[in-house]
Amino acid sequence: MTQTACKIRGLEKSFGQNHVLRGIDLDLHPGEVTVLMGANGAGKSTLVKVLCGYHRKDAGQLELMGTPFDPADAAEAISLGVVTVHQNINDGVIPDLDVATNLTLDRLTEPGAGLFVRDRELREQARRVAEGMGLTMDVRTSVGDLDVADRQMIAIARAMARAPKVLILDEPTSSLSATEAERLFELIDRLRGQGVAILYISHRVSDIRRVADKIVCMRDGAISGIFTEAPLDYEGAVSAMLGHRMTDVDITPQQGADPVLELRGIRLTSDAAPLDFTARDGEVVAITGLLGSGKTKMAEVVFGLSQPLAGKMQLDGQVYSPAHPRQAVARGVFMSPKDRGSNAVIPDFDISDNMTLPFLGAFSRGSFLSGRRQRRATDAMIERIGVVCQGGSDSILTLSGGNQQKVMIGRWLIEPSRVLLLDEPFQGVDIGARRDIGRHIRATAQGRATIVFVSEIDEALEIADRIVVLHEGAVAGEHINQNIDLTALVSQVSGPAWEEAGAEG
Amino acid sequence: MGNERLLNFAIKYGFLILLAGLILYFSLAAPGFASPRSAVFVLQSVAITGILALGVTCTLVVDGFDLSIGAVATSALMLSAYAMVVLELSAGMAIVLCLLMGAAVGLVNGLLIVKFRVPDLLATLGMMFLLIGLQRIPTQGNSIATGMSLPDGSTAEGTFSSTFLWLGRHRLDFFLENLVPLPVVVFLLIAVGIWLFLGFTRQGRLMYAIGSNERAAGLVGTPVSRYKIMAYMISGVMASVGGVLLAARLGRGDIASGTNLLLDSVAAALIGFAVLGAARPNAFGTATGALFVGILLQGLTMMNAPYYTQDFVKGAVLVIALVFTFYLSSRRGVGGH
Numbered sequence: 001m002t003q004t005a006c007k008i009r010g011l012e013k014s015f016g017q018n019h020v021l022r023g024i025d026l027d028l029h030p031g032e033v034t035v036l037m038g039a040n041g042a043g044k045s046t047l048v049k050v051l052c053g054y055h056r057k058d059a060g061q062l063e064l065m066g067t068p069f070d071p072a073d074a075a076e077a078i079s080l081g082v083v084t085v086h087q088n089i090n091d092g093v094i095p096d097l098d099v100a101t102n103l104t105l106d107r108l109t110e111p112g113a114g115l116f117v118r119d120r121e122l123r124e125q126a127r128r129v130a131e132g133m134g135l136t137m138d139v140r141t142s143v144g145d146l147d148v149a150d151r152q153m154i155a156i157a158r159a160m161a162r163a164p165k166v167l168i169l170d171e172p173t174s175s176l177s178a179t180e181a182e183r184l185f186e187l188i189d190r191l192r193g194q195g196v197a198i199l200y201i202s203h204r205v206s207d208i209r210r211v212a213d214k215i216v217c218m219r220d221g222a223i224s225g226i227f228t229e230a231p232l233d234y235e236g237a238v239s240a241m242l243g244h245r246m247t248d249v250d251i252t253p254q255q256g257a258d259p260v261l262e263l264r265g266i267r268l269t270s271d272a273a274p275l276d277f278t279a280r281d282g283e284v285v286a287i288t289g290l291l292g293s294g295k296t297k298m299a300e301v302v303f304g305l306s307q308p309l310a311g312k313m314q315l316d317g318q319v320y321s322p323a324h325p326r327q328a329v330a331r332g333v334f335m336s337p338k339d340r341g342s343n344a345v346i347p348d349f350d351i352s353d354n355m356t357l358p359f360l361g362a363f364s365r366g367s368f369l370s371g372r373r374q375r376r377a378t379d380a381m382i383e384r385i386g387v388v389c390q391g392g393s394d395s396i397l398t399l400s401g402g403n404q405q406k407v408m409i410g411r412w413l414i415e416p417s418r419v420l421l422l423d424e425p426f427q428g429v430d431i432g433a434r435r436d437i438g439r440h441i442r443a444t445a446q447g448r449a450t451i452v453f454v455s456e457i458d459e460a461l462e463i464a465d466r467i468v469v470l471h472e473g474a475v476a477g478e479h480i481n482q483n484i485d486l487t488a489l490v491s492q493v494s495g496p497a498w499e500e501a502g503a504e505g
Numbered sequence: 506m507g508n509e510r511l512l513n514f515a516i517k518y519g520f521l522i523l524l525a526g527l528i529l530y531f532s533l534a535a536p537g538f539a540s541p542r543s544a545v546f547v548l549q550s551v552a553i554t555g556i557l558a559l560g561v562t563c564t565l566v567v568d569g570f571d572l573s574i575g576a577v578a579t580s581a582l583m584l585s586a587y588a589m590v591v592l593e594l595s596a597g598m599a600i601v602l603c604l605l606m607g608a609a610v611g612l613v614n615g616l617l618i619v620k621f622r623v624p625d626l627l628a629t630l631g632m633m634f635l636l637i638g639l640q641r642i643p644t645q646g647n648s649i650a651t652g653m654s655l656p657d658g659s660t661a662e663g664t665f666s667s668t669f670l671w672l673g674r675h676r677l678d679f680f681l682e683n684l685v686p687l688p689v690v691v692f693l694l695i696a697v698g699i700w701l702f703l704g705f706t707r708q709g710r711l712m713y714a715i716g717s718n719e720r721a722a723g724l725v726g727t728p729v730s731r732y733k734i735m736a737y738m739i740s741g742v743m744a745s746v747g748g749v750l751l752a753a754r755l756g757r758g759d760i761a762s763g764t765n766l767l768l769d770s771v772a773a774a775l776i777g778f779a780v781l782g783a784a785r786p787n788a789f790g791t792a793t794g795a796l797f798v799g800i801l802l803q804g805l806t807m808m809n810a811p812y813y814t815q816d817f818v819k820g821a822v823l824v825i826a827l828v829f830t831f832y833l834s835s836r837r838g839v840g841g842h
């Protein structure tokens with residue numbers, strides 16, 4: 001290996017109390033694709049943001065081609081040769097302009113650019129850039145008319161026009177189909193040949209298998225594993241990414257009584273296999289899997305937020321096909337969504353109004369709300385799940401993340417439910433609140449089926465009677481939560497495709 | 506901390522104290538200001554604006570905005586005149602037509618915003634233009650009065666019925682004879698009604714939830730679209746009530762009246778954010794905001810301030826109120842954590 005393109009030593013970054021990067025050491029070499037893996041909150045996006053000049057580092061050294069590198073803003077990072085293509089493709093292109101303008105936009109802002117745009121010349125330049133990238137479309141097409149993959153290519157081509165030394169791709173295949181992704185991989189191969197150091201962030205097995213020269217895992221703000229030897233140990237990488245400390249929660253798995261919710265032949269995406277699943281009365285089922293494994297999609301289908309492509313659902317033996325969350329709630333299917341900040345918290349309301357929001361009808365006479373009844377129910381729930389606050393009239397925003405989450409979950413425990421869906425209930429929740437919530441969910445589990453969607457295996461082990469592993473929209477494995485074979489579980493999370501890869505190669 | 510307590514106190518009661526101070530000052534400085542007649546005059550001057558402002562408050566609550574209220578009010582004014590003078594309908598029919606028109610405009614606004622995804626400001630701006638144009642077509646841009654000549658050559662024979670005019674001009678006895686005009690009573694009734702609806706019913710609470718976090722409100726099963734459409738319909742109906750009262754007061758379909766209605770009522774609703782430190786739309790604040798502007802103008806007029814300074818004064822009040830709401834509240838937000 002010649003020179004190191006980007007050398008990171010002891011990189012640290014904190015936001016207030018929150019120590020996000022705790023001493024990262026990492027080398028990126030020219031002509032090498034480094035895949036970066038990490039669960040939500042592991043710090044990988046912060047790392048990327050430091051590299052692309054969005055955040056300043058607190059401590060540590062960064063070197064680019066042997067010279068110190070400390071970009072003050074994104075423009076400086078780009079001019080020094082670190083270019084990032086973000087997950088949201090439309091951030092990288094201007095959809096209303098044509099391909100030629102998109103590819104040459106930077107020339108227009110260069111100092112010394114003339115007042116008038118010389119279209120013919122720009123088109124010629126753009127054509128050369130496009131050919132260099134193996135793009136075949138007419139440069140006069142409007143970018144908005146292109147498909148997602150082509151737009152992504154344009155975004156990358158724009159990035160490449162600046163001849164970067166390091167290219168960062170953040171989940172580039174998240175909105176691409178398999179064939180579109182293949183075109184992206186060909187482009188990556190080409191760039192690798194040109195000696196660009198590529199940092200590639202993804203969890204998709206198929207991606208990683210196809211492009212990775214090296215896998216780096218992050219966990220809790222530190223590098224938890226580096227895998228460089230072929231064949232790459234993907235399972236080891238997933239295991240390093242998720243970690244599984246043994247938990248000190250004792251669970252005696254419940255069998256569950258009659259089936260409450262049954263999914264038969266549900267297809268979540270067009271390229272996913274049909275999914276069968278049953279949740280029983282009194283049991284807590286954890287659905288786990290990597291990002292994009294279909295967890296959220298499954299929760300949405302059960303709660304009536306999106307429709308499955310095929311298959312049927314039954315609730316207590318009756319046909320169940322909600323078209324809207326309202327219908328789901330009316331049948332006793334409740335969901336506490338993930339990302340409470342954008343999906344659940346009403347920031348202008350106090351605890352009491354937030355807690356009673358779904359069932360205001362039960363707290364009113366005619367149309368008129370009874371503040372007293374709301375407060376009584378809220379105080380009882382605050383007591384039951386241990387929300388730390390002065391009282392129900394505190395603003396929701398004065399609470400810590402864990403306590404806010406308790407309110408959001410408590411909201412759905414006020415009325416009895418048949419199916420309770422909890423999507424990432426432990427997101428941004430400290431360990432104490434996490435234990436409280438888990439204990440309370442298990443204590444109240446009788447009389448309903450509880451389905452918890454979590455990415456972290458630890459969390460599944462802490463709360464569930466049964467763990468179901470999803471992989472690419474299909475069930476990859478199922479375990480009763482007692483003396484679980486963790487190696488098998490982890491290998492199911494990472495997906496069967498890995499072993500096939502070995503066979504093919 | 507003393508400082509923080511003071512800040513909280515200023516945010517909460519500052520505006521009401523300012524209002525009380527104004528009243529006190531004008532009472533001392535302008536003889537005759539502190540009399541029932543003068544108070545009623547203030548109320549009368551803000552009644553119609555206030556009714557419109559209460560309607561637009563409902564759309565602000567769901568994080569929307571209705572720019573078409575002024576145009577709806579003038580359309581109702583023209584429609585009621587046209588119904589009685591040209592079509593020779595009864596007062597009751599004219600009023601029903603106007604309310605239906607207001608509801609229909611609100612429905613269209615709501616559908617444009619919810620179903621066709623047109624941003625609220627643009628949808629209601631478009632509707633405003635459309636209505637301003639539409640109300641001129643039947644009369645070829647003329648005002649409507651008994652005896653006017655119609656496009657077909659005949660003369661309009663109908664008249665504003667006395668029942669209709671009674672709505673705008675009758676005064677109830679209250680302590681003094683013929684003191685309180687009916688529009689003021691209507692304004693106060695609507696203010697109490699909207700206050701109860703937004704503040705104390707579950708529908709009102711859900712509307713605030715939608716305004717604060719629409720996604721979260723939808724994810725607990727709230728029919729978000731229906732509530733948003735309802736907010737625009739309330740706004741449309743309120744505006745048409747305002748228009749009917751204006752027509753009843755004027756007694757003719759005056760094409761040029763009601764030009765200031767939109768700005769005045771939006772200002773009242775926005776000033777209302779500052780009342781009691783609510784920092785969000787609320788009916789009590791809106792009514793107080795409307796009164797505040799009315800009292801200020803009445804006082805200044807009685808102290809011989811020229812009429813052309815009025816808009817300047819309103820603008821200044823609005824800007825101060827907005828600073829109250831947004832700057833002070835944001836400082837409180839920072840201080841609280």
